[in-house]
Amino acid sequence: MASTSRRDAxxxxxxxxxxxxxxxxxxxxxxxxxxxxxCGLVVGDRVIDVGAEWRTFTKEIATKDPSRVGxxxxxLLNGGDLTTTISKGTGAASFDEFGTSKYQNRRTMSSxxxxxxxxxxxxxxxxxxxxxxxxIIDRTxxxxxxxxxxxxxKGWSNDAIASACLYIACRQEGVPRTFKxxxxxxxxSKKEIGRCFKLILNALETSVDLxxxxxxxxxxxxxxxxPKQVQMAATFIARKAxxxxxxxxxxxxxxxxxAIYMASQxxxxxxTEKEIGDIAGVADVTIRQSxxxxxxxxxxxxPPDFRFDTHKLPQM
Amino acid sequence: xxxxxxPFQGLASPTGAMTPGMxxxxxxxxxxxxxxxxxxxxxxxxxxxxxxxxxxxxxQANAGLPGTSGQTPQLFHSQSVGGTTTTAxxxxxxxxxxxxxxxxxPITPSTPASxxxxxxxxxxxxxSTVNLGCKLDLKTIALRARNAEYNPxxxxxxxxxxxxxxxxxxxxxxxxxxxxGAKSEEQSRLAAxxxxxxxxxxxxxxxxxxxxxxxxxxxxxxxxxxRLEGLVLTHQQFSSYEPELFPGLIYRMIKPRIVLLxxxxxxxxxxxxxxxxxxxxxxxxIYPILKGFRKTT
Numbered sequence: 001m002a003s004t005s006r007r008d009a010x011x012x013x014x015x016x017x018x019x020x021x022x023x024x025x026x027x028x029x030x031x032x033x034x035x036x037x038x039c040g041l042v043v044g045d046r047v048i049d050v051g052a053e054w055r056t057f058t059k060e061i062a063t064k065d066p067s068r069v070g071x072x073x074x075x076l077l078n079g080g081d082l083t084t085t086i087s088k089g090t091g092a093a094s095f096d097e098f099g100t101s102k103y104q105n106r107r108t109m110s111s112x113x114x115x116x117x118x119x120x121x122x123x124x125x126x127x128x129x130x131x132x133x134x135x136i137i138d139r140t141x142x143x144x145x146x147x148x149x150x151x152x153x154k155g156w157s158n159d160a161i162a163s164a165c166l167y168i169a170c171r172q173e174g175v176p177r178t179f180k181x182x183x184x185x186x187x188x189s190k191k192e193i194g195r196c197f198k199l200i201l202n203a204l205e206t207s208v209d210l211x212x213x214x215x216x217x218x219x220x221x222x223x224x225x226x227p228k229q230v231q232m233a234a235t236f237i238a239r240k241a242x243x244x245x246x247x248x249x250x251x252x253x254x255x256x257x258x259a260i261y262m263a264s265q266x267x268x269x270x271x272t273e274k275e276i277g278d279i280a281g282v283a284d285v286t287i288r289q290s291x292x293x294x295x296x297x298x299x300x301x302x303p304p305d306f307r308f309d310t311h312k313l314p315q316m
Numbered sequence: 317x318x319x320x321x322x323p324f325q326g327l328a329s330p331t332g333a334m335t336p337g338m339x340x341x342x343x344x345x346x347x348x349x350x351x352x353x354x355x356x357x358x359x360x361x362x363x364x365x366x367x368x369x370x371x372x373x374x375x376q377a378n379a380g381l382p383g384t385s386g387q388t389p390q391l392f393h394s395q396s397v398g399g400t401t402t403t404a405x406x407x408x409x410x411x412x413x414x415x416x417x418x419x420x421x422p423i424t425p426s427t428p429a430s431x432x433x434x435x436x437x438x439x440x441x442x443x444s445t446v447n448l449g450c451k452l453d454l455k456t457i458a459l460r461a462r463n464a465e466y467n468p469x470x471x472x473x474x475x476x477x478x479x480x481x482x483x484x485x486x487x488x489x490x491x492x493x494x495x496x497g498a499k500s501e502e503q504s505r506l507a508a509x510x511x512x513x514x515x516x517x518x519x520x521x522x523x524x525x526x527x528x529x530x531x532x533x534x535x536x537x538x539x540x541x542x543r544l545e546g547l548v549l550t551h552q553q554f555s556s557y558e559p560e561l562f563p564g565l566i567y568r569m570i571k572p573r574i575v576l577l578x579x580x581x582x583x584x585x586x587x588x589x590x591x592x593x594x595x596x597x598x599x600x601x602i603y604p605i606l607k608g609f610r611k612t613t
Contacts, residue, residue: 179560194561207552210545211559245613248541249580251559 180281
């Protein structure tokens, strides 16, 4: 099928129509021709087709993939090498008398590439568990590559660096995950991730925005199954509480959890401190402490259009 | 009279041009460096500073022309200190005398009209090391000394404690010793000497080589709440504030190289100093910054 040409060396030789040098030439893949649209002159022929060689429709893993070009290049991660390797032999002659293959060279891959691939796999696994979108995964891979190339954090395990990069990527994309959420999908302890996080920020000379209570509301509330009204009320309560400086010195996660507790207890969907603590990663005594700080001004904290199921909030 | 004024010429050189606030406590001010033998009661920083104030004001009155010398220092001062030169606050020390022979070297004020805070950080902990100069047998020390614990599977040193000054020492088999818990340089040195004497009485040829203070920790209270979010926004390259990891803001000052933990309540912890002056200097540097981030409610 014809397609408009792009002036890159892959698709076209550098030709122009002699009569219309400014005309954009049109490719005809079926005939392999490059045609001038103004006069119809065939300018170039025997054009190399860059389309796929085979079209495979089966999803099952065939023993032989007939495509002779392989996977798409991953230039950002593997350094874009064009090396080739000798694959395992298939015929009978490639095995010696004991059944082992005669040509065994399978291990030479540069160590940095192997580290990157392992980290990439780990990052994809962690992000998959957290249901993170592709842009965060890409950003994490980029961050890991930068940190790995810098070699300043060489002593730290790659998994710790990958987890910290994932945390930073989530923060940078505006959807922060708490350290405890990252810990839940990683084998690294919160302390180590925290240390790596600070070191990576130093090494890359970047900074991240401070977390706010509103960043976590939608996730926590939907995990608890709370309706939108309650979520909006909780967001408002938490923001108001921070503005009025009722909860100075408390972590924003604890304030958010206490706000969700207050909003849910005032609505029809009441959640206990334990449930909220499980979702938010906060101890229920911590929620109780923060709740005690916001309870006295509860009347000021609710949004004006909130429909109360009960006006009697639990007091503790 | 010239002899009186020369010490102050040396102090006139501004040391910290990059830091905000005046470098008031230059390393030449002799307040209890810990190496000179002084009675323990005199190492209270405040008393020494007040003594210096009196000395300097006396010498100011003596040096220079009679009559006019009392007035001229204030002229030079008005740009740097808010005109409070007569009160004996620990920050308002006039750092030079105005004789006709001395050149007018102004103090570099990084923050205009910055008054001193009037708050002096209190030292909470001093860590020092000393080399006893001989190999020690930790088992005999642990068995014969009082208040000594030794668990080689957990840690390869004897942990010894004395009650006065209340300190703890880690004594290693190489003969090196770490002394922690003292509240002043003199107390740290005295405690280290006591530990060395204990080891000596147990029969080892202990000496007292290379006593060095490795770390000093101080704390103080600015008495007003602080907006840490604002501070981390403006001083991003020095501050680290992660409420999930630690409730305080960690401020790494470049000059002097001190780490400050700043809390919302207004309490400040300063650590990483090798000499007392660094703690004071760091606090004087941070105080105007913290005043700028005072919570207004």
